[in-house]
Amino acid sequence: VTSGGSTDTTGVSPLQVELARWADLVRDGHAGTRVGFGLQLAEQIMRLTGDATHGPSDGVTESILRQVVRDARQIGDRNSLMVGVGLLLQAADVPLEEGEALIDEAVPGIANAPVATGRLLLIVAAEFLRTEAMRIGRSADERNRLLGRSLALLQPLLEGSFEPFIEWQHLVLAAQVHNYLGEPRAAIPLLARATTLVDRGSNEWTKAAIELGLTYNDIGADREAVEVLSQTLPMALGNSLAPSGSPTSVHRGFDLSDVASALAESLASLRDADAAFGVQGLAFIDDDGSAAFCDLSAMCAQLADDELGVLFCVNNATTMFLFDRAEALRVRRIPGASVQTWLQTIDAADWLQSSMKPGRTGTIPQALEVLNDALRGALSGLADEIDGYGSVVVIPHRTLALLPFWLLDAFAGTPLRMVPSPRLLLSSPDRPAGGELLSVADPNGDLPAARVESEAVRQRAGSRFDYDGLAGRACTVDALLRELPTARWWHFAGHARSDVAFPENSVLRLSSGPDGDDDVLDGATILQQDLSRVALAVLSACSSGVPEMRIDSVTRLAGLAALLLRQGVGTVVATMWEVGDAAAALIVDQLVAELLDEGGEADVPACLQRATERVRTMASSEAAARFQQIATDSVDGFVAAAADRAAGRLLSHPGPAPFASVERWGAFFTAGARYVDVRVGDRL
């Protein structure tokens, strides 16, 4: 664009011209000129792209703003410093430590600054600190410190010199911070005041009502939530009942179905308190992000006689819905289960899932202890409710999708299956008879034990099913998608990444073919497949990463298991964290044995529980003997050698129960339907 310091304007956009002028200014080194022009330019770009770090601006805006801040600091222009810091915090990925330092530097200047500048800086800084506070992995002390700072920054807006210029968004933010600090009562008057600041006939009211309703819902003020949200109901329901489009747009964009969901949840949580609403079922935010209304009778009919359904609804006053086949719905408010409780549990769950990442300290048993301690009060009494039932189905909500319910003390000893949403509880596609057992093992060539596991499955079930094995480089996306539609059982032993926040980012790592490069089957592709023939999918995979996310951004259960269930798979057995090779192979081996032993309708959660129990108590010598048996019965020299190695390693450290620790066996869980018809696998 530029040549020799001059600007060539031929065939370039106005923005490019401006950027070229900026480049000239930077080169010429006039700090004072740069500050004013830089702020204008950054604001112009931000209006166009909304993001200073990513996307079309490609970091240009961030670099401009950083230059502005440096220049303003150098020439002592406090006003521009404040604006520059405000815009930087608003639009760029600023690390916490740097952000706090910028806030410390800029905020003292607001006393002598124009009102607009002061308001911008305070609200942006408060939002920045609130967002940072809610990052998963923060300690409770650190989180509360940041929330406290955020609230302190909002004070001048709420009651200080800026009070006459307050806007409803400031009050909602303050209410949210109070709620996260465990002070929901302090939030209610703020929200009430916010409702008075917007004209109810205006377009602004629609947006405000949604925010206010969701925040009321979060703090457990159901009546207020319903009152506010009901004013947007016709439009919201109209939108949410329409096709919801691609999952990406639902997850990442602002979607009015949230309104319907929040309203529906509020209505549902009022069910025991106010029969006048006459709710006949549960309206729930669905696993694909849309609102759904599930008829309660139909949900109860999906359960077996001995099964208890436990549906969680999380807001500040967490509610459990208990139901069974007899439609005996009981609604329990969980005492003491505040947002703080759930924050602790989410921290522990994140710790649990990431504790095997390099550099993480702490162990899975430690994380589980924290988790159980945090939930002891909230789930007290649940054991009494479960007593008498032979199995439990848990429908989690929002961030609860991160929790390993099957490992919680409250559910100890009871076979458990997870179902991502009421809709998936209701769905039971007809499956044509027959089909094959498709085993996909070690696409990336680095998991010999996965090949052993696949061989064990073949040896156990190969005589019952038409067995089709893909191993190593044969495990391409094309091959898998070609075979999957005819598979009745699908076993996958390899690497996976399950993304809870954005399921379309979940992947199974496969092979690209002869060149041996990695390829992936991503969630978006899975969402295009009809998997309704697959009765059982066993994903014995390293679930190697839950992305960093903010707690308040996770609103739906997702991940690979949910993704597969949504596409019609009956039951998924999957893992929550990275599993050791030998333990994974043995658990899958035992699971298949248990399923086949059942003979007819096999109870998957119960079979998985027995399989894990068997492996937990297995002595090294027994485990080694099983691997040796697999080696002996294998016709594949590589697999036999790998099985022998696994046996050798077990024998090197003989012990009564080498897999007793929960990190060895606890990752496996069942999601979806309870029963798998083993007979339909019989050769036709």
Place this chain on the structure above:
Amino acid sequence: MARRIGLYVGLGSVDSDHYRDNFGEPWSGLLRGTENDARAMSELMTTLGVEAFAPALLGESATSSAVLHHLAEMAAETSPGDLVIVTFAGHGGQMEDGDGDEDDGLDETWCLYDRQVIDDELHDAYARFAEGVRIVVISDSCHSGSVTRLAPESGALPRSMSDGASIHTRNANEALYRDVLADRRRGEVRPGPTVELLAACQDDELSWDDEPHGVFTAALLASPAPRDLSSLDEWLATAASLIKPSYNQHPRHSVYTVGAPPAPG
């Protein structure tokens, strides 16, 4: 006066005609910091008064016969009181144990250019040294065949041959390794030298390669080495403290006298 001599081995690649990868295809086992490691350890030891017995054995020159030949010559030229330094930077591996002397049924190996040298062969080579000779082996390598997890640092590679590659390599050279295992000396019980092993990591960990040096060697080079090399504990402890926790790599120090288990790694 007691003699101090050293042999330094580093392999940035191995012979792909011999080695196989996870899929059974030719594998050259590229590493980036290993040959630098050997050169740097040679220079460091020279400053500490250790004479290089031979030019550092790098890449194609680091064959099994070259290493074993030099060790045999060093054994012949040393006497009680002498110090022998041997450093190795390259891939480690494991191989099915031919004689049952390993409790996990697997021999540990160094991946030299033309083939793997198993720990029993090294043990036999050390046994040729006189009683009273002190051999210090610094091995920046690992033998864990476990699954490679996400690399802790961008670009870092583990210095171990994977289980799959190891099985394929063994299967592709079955006759050669059968002969190697059969040729081991048996019944060596006479008192031999003392062998000190400074290993880059624990048995179930990975040692990481990087540029310009492996993580372990870089830490050793950044720590003050004792001039007299009499006690290595502090050197190793300082080096260990310099390794970033994200590598999950904890060096270890073990000492044994040839003629008694355990075998060297």
